[in-house]
Amino acid sequence: MSNKNIEKRGRVHYNYYRFEVIVLVFKIINLLFAPIVKLLRMIRTKLLLKMIIVYSLLTVIPLTLVTGISYLNSQKIIEKKIADSANRTLIETVDKIEGILQVMEKVLDDLANDQVVKTLLKNDYDKITYPMTEARRHETESTLKETLNLQLSGDSIEEAFINSIYIFNNTEKYYTTETNGKVQYYDALKVLPYDKEGRPQWAFFMDNSQIICSIEIIDNVTGKLGFIAIMLNPDKVRQLYAGYPENTFYVTNDFNLILSASNLEEVGSLFTDYSKPETILNRRVSKDTGFIYISMVSTEDLNKEIKGLAYFSSTITLITWFVVLLLTILILKHITNPLRRLSRLMRKAEKEHFELIQGVKTEDEVGQLCHSYNRLITEFQYLIQEVYKMEVLNKEAELKLIKMQINPHFLYNTLETISALSVSDAGKESIPQITQLMAKIFRFSITPGGDYVPMETEIEFANAYLQLQKFRFKERLSWKIDLPDEFKRVKIPKLILQPIIENAVIHGIRHSSIKGMIILRVYDMDYDLMIEVEDNGPGFDNEGQSGGLGTGLHNVDSRIRLLYGETYGISILKSDENGTVVLLRMPIQMNGELISNENHDSR
Template identity: 30%
Template sequence: MKKKRWSFSAVTTALVVGMVAVSLLIGTGVFLMIYQRAMIQSVRTSSSQITEQVSDIVEDYMADIRDLMNQIRRTEQMTPEEREEFLSSIAMVRPDVTAITAYDRESGALLEAWTGQHVLKEQILVNLSFDEERLPEEGELLISKPHVESILVNEYPWVVSISGIVKDPEGREQVIVLDTRFSQIASYIDNVGIGKHGYCFIMDEEGNIVYHPQQQLIFAGLKGENTELLESSSDGSLEEGDMIYTIRSEEENNWRIVAVSYVDELIAEGLRDCLLILGVLLLLVLIATLICSIVLSNQLSKPIKRLISAMRDFEKDAASFSFQPAGGSREMTALSDSFGHMVVRIQELMARVRNEEIILRKTELRALQAQINPHFLYNTLDSIAWMCEDGRNKEAVDMVNALARLFRISISKGHELIPIEKEVEHAKSYLQIQKFRYKNQFEYFFDVEEQCLHYYCNKITLQPIIENAIYHGLNRMIEEGVIRIRIWEEDGDVIFSVSDNGVGMTKEQCDALLKEDSGRETGIGMKNVNDRVRIYFGEKYGMRIESEPDEGTTVYIRMPKLEEEPHESR
């Protein structure tokens, strides 16, 4: 089978869909890239805003603590009772302050403690709130790392200690430590959201986490932050893996505020939307292309296809082809009209050629009929001469009459068609002459339906067949031959048949007989008879031979029934 070729509209559809798909994909890719960049940029912007806000909150809180420390500082002017009352009330009222402790600056001994509702341990094993190694400077606020409050009975909250130098009423320098849970900062940070899973946390300059919204997950070892990396990075944005870190240093405490957001999460959302749009667009384009291709096929390829199939039909059967012009575009109509004209012209030419051929053949055949086989003639005349010499005058007269009849009918004033009666007479004359010549070696019988005698037929139809029967069928026989000629009417046609009981023929011989062009005696062979019948009456008429070797041969000729001589152009 030949390689399958694509139709025009299929190619168009594939091309358009392909090109649109490719350009959409490229467009989507570019869009996604831009989108990703924009998203990252917007995340950076919002992250930096968030870190700024957290930084503000921290600074507010520190200002608040500074204010508190200043208030405590002013207690040096108070009486010890007033100071006691003031500090107790602060410890009691402020929920974020778990304990206020005072230490001797020189010795580091715990002097006083105000714990509000909480109970101070009698024996303090370890005091994490106060670090003797790290004392604040004058006027400075020192902030510790987050630690557990270790000085309260049955309570161990996580706190940050803020210490400052304050003078007591007697003028001695004390270190005041405020242990604070900074719950305000915590609750703010807990509510920070960046994207779906983004968050914000605070670490100190050494990379210790001060506050993390998932602090306990980190404690339980279920989560970790890459604090080493973050500690070594400067402020700004940092992309690490699929995360974006935005870092901002908080000036007062040297804390660093880190906002964390996830890139893939942001991009995934964009990608999903893009794919959705892409899918819908591709679908729309496909539908549009299908519609276009159907329209195109109607306008262009369908008429072309119709034209192609018309041409194929024309190739197969040029003569009986009739052309319906195809519609479609202007160019197509023009093309189709041209083809139509061409078809008509070709058919005209073909018809003319056929007519000319027929006329030529008829002329040829007429020329042949006019010929008299000299061999036959002198044989016959020889026989007559021999009869006269022999004194068989009666027979010689019959013979001469027969020969005269034969020639008269042969000529028939130049008519091709003659009544069957005449044709029978012609055949009889011929048989008579031959019977004389062959000395009664055979018998012949005519069986002609009465009404057929008035119909017309081609002249010299029977004679060549009889001649063939005599020469090929009977000549070589020892016993007496029989020739039977029948003419009858069948289905509106006239059938002639000539049977002999001679040696018969093989199939090949029969076929050769209808192809050979040479007449033996009268110059007209069997093929000539057949050709004439067909030229005059068409392909469905003509000669048919049935033959069995050693049995005999029957030749049938079918002709239409012609009740009067048609007008014949000469």
């Protein structure tokens, strides 16, 4: 048994048991309160009395609305105050972090301009122009390591944030302290884009979960000598926002990559909690570093100050509402059920799913309304069937008329071609071949087997027609067919392409003073099938308008619109070379099933 049937049976049992409880309550009331029972019988036949009782019992609703609105307004006020406080706290925290980062930038800038660093890197860059003895180089490297160790072991608060320092030359060699390991993403550091030359740049990625700041080392003579990268201590950075609860403060880049978080496992992942429910999110973007600082405040924390008042007001309101609800259910049960059922069935009727309302036993205004609805639905179903039958007959007649116009129109133009060729000896020799092509074409057009054929079959028919016209126009006519394999088995209406190609030949190639070219393309757009027939003729003066369609194109356009609706049909456009493009749009049909954009996105 399907879940839908189980759910339906559960609702039936639930409604049945609830009805039994209500009946039992009514029996007790009838035994104990005879006057009330007599009043209920009167209410059963008068909708006005029912509504008077309902309105009398619903006086508690204004009280509920007032309480609810007061609660919501108070909640918004408290939320705004706490949100403003959270925003101020975020600003203070960001300023503290940014202050540390600015100090890091100054450390980088000092190192980049240090003469020891530049001397060593110049020697790496060009040992001939900037020579150094082995002893001096060893001494310079030792001095550099002492400088780096001093930066890492300093007692200042700013220096404690530096985890490691790397100085790279242009040949991937680097200088650092002995305690530092290998850089994880050297290639990324090497191609790091710098906004300003000689200015520190904060990386949009991390290295071993460390935030990175880098600066190019520039010499006025030699140019770029290398770059310096500082890795920040992740634990020290987290201490800057240790006052925030866990998982409520994040530092990210423009790509939402988490650079720092209280939970180390989240570092390196994407921040995706922008739409997290029951959370107020504060966001601040640094203009200097490009980092994004995010703090999150739970709405549960915001509501603590008003929950006491809310609980008291809600308790009083709920008790009053429960008493009123119990009395309302007992009285309005037999009123609301038919009305709800009637409303549900009317919504179904709007979607052309018609059902009669059953089980209505009351004789009051509601019962009369339900019976009138049943009569209306019965008559409406009858009228729909009659109108549907008439529309089907009319469409079938129109389609037959259009298809009857296609073959005589094509035959007339073909006989005219034969007549034109018969005046020359070469043409007379070609007439038997033309006759064979005509026989092939007419066999296809009169062969039974349905109104739809595969695309490749229709293309073969169109190709035969073009071969037929080749005898008339000779070298003035050439064509190209672009038919991807995935469209070869798509079903299209039979004899739908020949009138379009004939139009390109008669109105395009025949009037062209240059070598004619016809291109047939098949592709899809927005889940619809698109067929283009382009020629390099003189073009149309009245393109794109229905008045500009000839008999053949008009027949094809009418046929498509009758089969698939007014959304589809023929459009006429100018090509890039002042020729004409006839664009045919229809749904994609595979094995008798339409696959159009209506199945994916309602128009």
